[in-house]
Every structure is written in structure tokens, then in C-alpha cells.
Amino acid sequence: MDDKIPENADQVVDQASERDEDDFQPRRELLARIHFAIEAEDGATLNALLDPMHAADIADIIENMDSADRRVFLRLYAGEIDGEILSEIDEGIREEVLEQLPREVLAEAVREMDSDDVVDLIEDLDESDRAEILAALDDSDRAAVQQSLAYPEYSAGRLMQSEVVTAPEHWTVGETIDFLRNEEWLPEQFYHIILVDPRRHPIGYVTLGRLLASRRDAPLRDLSEDSFRTISAYAEEGDVAYAFNQYHLISAPVVDGDDRLVGVITIDDAMSVLDEEHEEDILRLAGVGEDSAITDTVVETLRQRLPWLMVNLATAIAASLVIAVFETTIQQVVALAVLMPIVASMGGNAGTQTLTVAVRALATKSLTGSNVWRVVRREAIVGLLNGLAFALVMGVVAYIWFDGVSLAAVIGIAMVVNLGIAALAGILIPLGLEKVGADPALASGTFVTTVTDVVGFFAFLGLASAVLL
Template sequence: MDSVLDEHMPVRDEEGDFRSEFLHAVEAALEAEDIAEVRALTGDLHEGDLADLLELLKPEERDQLITQLGHEFNPAALSELDESVRDQLLATLPAEVVADALQQLDTDDAVYLLEDLAEEDRNAILDQLPRLDQLTLKKSLEYPEDSAGRIMRTEVISVPPFWSVGQTIDFMRESEDLPERFEEIFVVDPAFHLIGSVALNRLLRSKRHVNIEDITDHELRPIQADSDQEDVAREFERYNLSSAPVVDPDNRLIGVITADDVVEVVQEEAEEDILRLAGVAPSTGISNSVWGTTRQRFAWLLVNLVTAILASFVISMFDATIQQMVALAVLMPIVASMGGNAGTQTMTVAVRALATRDLGRVNALRVIGRETAVGLLNGLLFAVLMGLVAYVWFGRTDLGLIIAMAMVVNLVVAALAGILVPLGLNELGVDPAITSGVFVTTVTDVVGFFAFLGLAALWLL
């Protein structure tokens, strides 16, 4: 089968998406079981591109691609996959194939592949590994999920302080078990307690006879292995770190976290917050099965149904008022909708500020006052605007005044709910990104309908 693509032609278009010709060529080669063509098309892909390609292929084509690539398959691509695709592949690939891939990965990437597997499947893969690799991965998997111990790389270079620069360089030249990439070496005592670090550029600029202790940087910011990964990312951002040593409770060096690990954490946490605000499970992706996605979303939709019934109950309390002035039925969704949108705006800012620790007890009152002022100002502006619209539309001054007052009340309440609900949930130890949305929406709907219809009922009396 002749390749339909020029080997020098990029596989992605100007927008960064895979070219359709490339994807169709890969699918055709897989269907024809043309191993030579498959390897010619995908063998030289970067691990990130290979992972994106796997996610675009059908489940059965993914297995075919890995099988046909054989030893040319880059196992680093597995650590770049979406969780649902990763789990599907690991469930179908033979244990020995996965074990072979793990041996070529850094510890943090290997842990990512294993952490969500059933214990039986995980042990079947670990049994295929050398004893030392087994122990290293099992130890990393013992740390809490989303902790520094899970994302650290255990492959580090450590030397004693009494070595010379020459001894250290000779050691690195002769050792066959060095990390693929590193920017610094760590200085430890005989019990592996962390003393400091030496940047690689400083090491290479120093004379061979210079003692390591003389060029050691003692200003480190070691991270505890059980620290939450969000706290780790915040530490990197606050102090502009490119890497940081990870230590156990006794200050013994056990690993290192690098900037690329933190970038993945930031992306993961941002995605989780966005999905949770929409009531979607963090593990949801476009590659999930129909049934799995339906199951994950059903519970949250059920909660929303209950809150919608509550809002409808409020409306039913004023059915007689609505019958006397049918225009109320036309206008009342506007009040609730404006309140819902205003509340969501405030809530989104508050949830993000809580996640980044920019909002806390120290400045909570000031932020609450600010958001209330914003809600009041927007309420007054939209009250004037909507009052005029109602008057022009229905020709009634009283209706314009009613919706204007209701607009002010609901936008102020929306601002308060948008800031107080996340703060309250955070104080209770509940992730505000998960449950804030449903509470804020309920408050704005109920208050919006009650204020508008209640004011109308009083006016008609």
C-alpha cells in the first residue's frame, strides 16, 4: 500500500488539529493490516501527537495501532492519554505489554497508568516487573491520591557533601541509571537527609577539586510527600520554582517534582473546577461510554429537577395573581434569568478565588461588600432598563415599577448568594466547585419569582 501522504508534510493543520487525510490514512492502514505503512505514518510521532491520535481512533483501532507498532510504540504516549482512554487501553492490553511500557517511563508517569486500575489487574502488571521496580511503584502508590508522592519522580541524583566536583562528574558519566533529564543534583548525608542542591550549570562551571559542600545551595523549599498537589502547584507559582525536592516526615530525600508535573496539575485542577461547576464528574470526557456518561450526569440532573419543582411551587402560590395580569407570566422568567446569570458570575469568581487562596477569612467581608455593591448597581441599571421595556411593551406604568423593584432585589440577592454560598461550603469542608451552582440557582429562582409575583400581588390588592 503506497502512502497517500508526503513524509515531509505536517500531520496537523494550521489550527493544530490532525489533518483528515492523515487520520484516514492511518485508519486505512490499520484496516488493511499494513504494518509497514502504519509504522511509516505513526512511528516518528511525538508522544503527545501519538496520544491525541489514539484518542481519535475507535477502541478496537487503538489496540491495533499499539500491536502493529510493536517495539516502535512510544510508551510515554500512554501517560498523555485522557483517563477514560487510558483505562480502556490498559484493560485490553496484555499485562506483559503494559509492564514493558512501565519500565521505560519515569515513576510519576508509571504511577499515573496504574493508580486507577483494580488491585487484581495492577498486581498482574507489577508481577511482570523487576523486584526493585515493583517496590518503587508500590511505595509511590501508597501515598494519598492527588498528593506530592503520587506526582513525584523517584529518579534523582544525590551525592554526599564531601565529594569533589570531579568525583561527582565522573559518577554521572559512569552511572547507567541516571534520569533522562535533570537540572540539579541533591546533596544528602549518609542517612539520606536533604542538605541542599547544586544546579547543574554551577557544577559544570566549578573546578574539579572544589568540594560539593562549597557550592551547595541550602535555600531549598522541600515538599512533604503527603502534601496536596494543589498546594504544590501554589508553591511553584509563589516562589517561581522549576523543581523541588520531595521529602518524608524525617526530611529524607525520596523524589523530585518538576515544572512539567506542575503544569499537568494546574491543567487537571482547572478542568475539574470547570466540570464540577457544571455538575459534571471530573472523570467525564468525550471518550466515555454513553451509559457511563448518562450515569454520571443523572444524579446531578435529579437534584436540579428537585430545585426546579421548588421554584414551580413558588409560582403556584401566585396563580390567582398571574390570572389577573397575564403579562406577569411573560415577564417573570426575565427576573429569574437575570438573577441566575448574575449569581453565576459572582459564584465563578468566588470559587476560583477560593481555589487560588485569594479569598479567605481575612478579606471575606471586603469582598462580600464589593459584590453586594456590584449587585446593587447592576440591579438599579437593569431596573431602569427593564422598567422602560415593560412600560413600552404593555403600556402599564405599574408593571414597569414592579419588575424594576424585583430586578433590584434579585440581583442583590444573587450577588450575596454567589459569594456566601461558596464561602459557607468552604467553611464546612465541602468543595464549593461541586455544589455551589445548584444552591445559587435555587436561591435566585425562588427569590426572583417570589419578589416579582409577591410585589405584583401586593400592588393588585
């Protein structure tokens, strides 16, 4: 089997058989050899090692080097860097790579790229770098890229490629095949023939499979798919990805404000967006800057993480102010200081569980008007039952530990209150943020843990000072 599979497919095949530390072994050996070739400034060996590899894997290797190695690497390997590799390179180090590439290599590489990849490459560059790359393109490609850049960031217009295969609606299968055979230029990958009317409004599409399986005299119009739908160039890329996933689209025509065909989005682009959006959601939930990457420097990392830690500090101080109110109580019953973090921690965790489920359900549009109250009710019941369960457990633990029935009762009641509130905060805060147009993934966590800390400390210490003193 190995002789048929390109070298870099090894992880799919290897990891299937057994998932252990040897997984990366072949990879690691290869990486070591690449590293040695760079150290020795041995371009020939480098070429030989990378030649069988997929552009995406070469890009990964470039990303994982340190900057010093990368500099040498780019010098040795520049001639081989093509559009495919370039479009795979992570945003984090893209500017660094572009700067170090000889101008003619860069110009050659961008000329090979599809318009959507060029847009992706240059949209974050500064004006002069952008102009330089645009200048390297053919007139028609440049026009396509500029048209795309005219749409808002993160819109379907930025995501689409302008290379589209269309046919007039009145053509037959035979005419279409003859046209395709004679056409000099066709996109690398395409999955549909888009039917357009004379004013370039898309009115249907035919899958290539359907085209191939039909008789030459069949009219295209009769082969058009039910699944046909157009996407506005102004649609948000996240919504585009959702539509592809929800409706199992493979490609979809993009139209401008006048409903004219301006490009096409293919599923691999939608898949990348889905991947990025998920990534961002996870990072946001953890209070990490959404652009953070493993290639970031210390300064970039600090810039992403400090603000959220600062917010957390503020909320932690707020919770401490609650504790400060009960200083005398704690001084008299020091067991309270020992037990109070347990109440807060349980609330924080229960709240995080609920909010994560809620944030995901909102992101996947499965929490809607029709089921929201049912879900809120479920969370409230679950919160109370969790609270009762852990009230019992902690009551027993506190009784055994500190030999006090009242203390056990106090922590039990505080646990019920805090886990109940945690559940409500966990569902209502994301819903509220969504309602006011904020991103629930970004801010919910801080709000929810603030609520559970404050309520946890207040319920526990407040009850204690009422009951125990």
C-alpha cells in the first residue's frame, strides 16, 4: 500500500492501526533530516526531501520552524515556492515569508493562484505590498481580485473565486461538452455548470455527473438540480459555512446586489471557514485572543491574553469584596474560609458546563425561539438536582470534617442556591448576549463565573453569619 500513497499521507494510515507515540516517528525523522539540510545549507537535499510532499505539508513545516531556520530555508528553497504552498501558509507568518521571497518568485506564485487565494493572501497586507502583488497579476485576474476586495471582510465576496464555468440556459449537453473541450481555460476544480440568463443571472446548475450521464441532445435546463441556491456576496462567511454544512452543498454561485453572478464558493473554502470559526469559538470561550496561533511570539501571546486576565482580575476582586464583608464571621469560624472556595468552584464549573452547551447550540442555530424555554426549564431543573446531590455530599463531608450540623446545613443550602443560579446564569447570559448582538462565546464565561463566585460566597458566608453566630 505504501508505494501508492504519497509520503505525507502516512498519518492517516499509520494512526489508524495504533495510536501511540510512534505516530509521528516517520514525520519526526523527516523533519530532523530537513533541519540538518538547512543547517548544512544543502539546497539539493532539501529539494529531494520536499519534492514528494504536498504543498500543505510543506507549508506546515515552514510554519513550525523557528525564524532563523525559516530565513535560511526560504533562501535555499525560494525557487520552489509556488502559489499552492503560498496559499497554505498560516496568516501568522505570512508577512514574514512574503518579505523574504524574491520579488520574481512572488510574482510568479501569485499568477498561478485562484483569485480567492490571492484575496486571502493580500487582504491583510499594507497598501504598498498589496499594490506590488496586484501589479504582478494579469489585467483580468487583477480586476477579479479588486472586485472581491471591494466586498466587506469575512463576506462571501471575499471567499468566492471569480473563475466560474457557466452556460446559457438554452444549451444542450452536447453543446456544453463541446464548449468545455474547446475552452482553453478552466478552473482547477469545478463541480457544476451554472446556468445563466442573458443578463448573467444564475438560474440553476447542473452537476458534472448528471452532465456526463445524459444524452447529448438533453437540454441543460431539464438537468438542473433542486438543491440550487445562490449566496449573496454580502453574506457573512460563517453563514455561508453553515449553509454548506446544513444543505450539503458542494459549490454555490455568488451574486451581487443586482442578482448577477460574480463568483462561486466551493466546499473546501466553506470547510476552512467552519474550521476557523470553531477554532475561534474555542479560543474565545477560554478567553484567548481568537487570532492566537502556535507560531505567535511572546509579545503577540501576551497581547492576546493580558486583557482577559485583567478582566478576570477585576471580577475576582469583586468576589473578594463579598468575602471582605464577612471578615468577622470568618475570623470566628475559620472553617468557612476552608470551605468557601468549594461552593464557588462548583458553581463556576456547573455554570461553565451549561454555558458551553448554550453557546454551541446558539452557534449551530439549534437553540431557537421554539425550544428556548424548554431548554431553560431543563437547565434550571438540572441545576437544582445537581445542587441537591452536591448539597448532600458536601453536607456529609462538612459534618465529618468539622463536626457541625449547622455548618453542614449551611454549605448544603449554599450549594443548592449556587448551582441553581449557575444553571440559570449559564443559559440566560449567553441568550442575553446574543439578543443584544454580542458574541456569546466571547463574554459569557467571565459573566457566568462572576455571578457564581459572588453568589457562592454571598450565599455561603451570609447564611453562615446568620445561622452560626
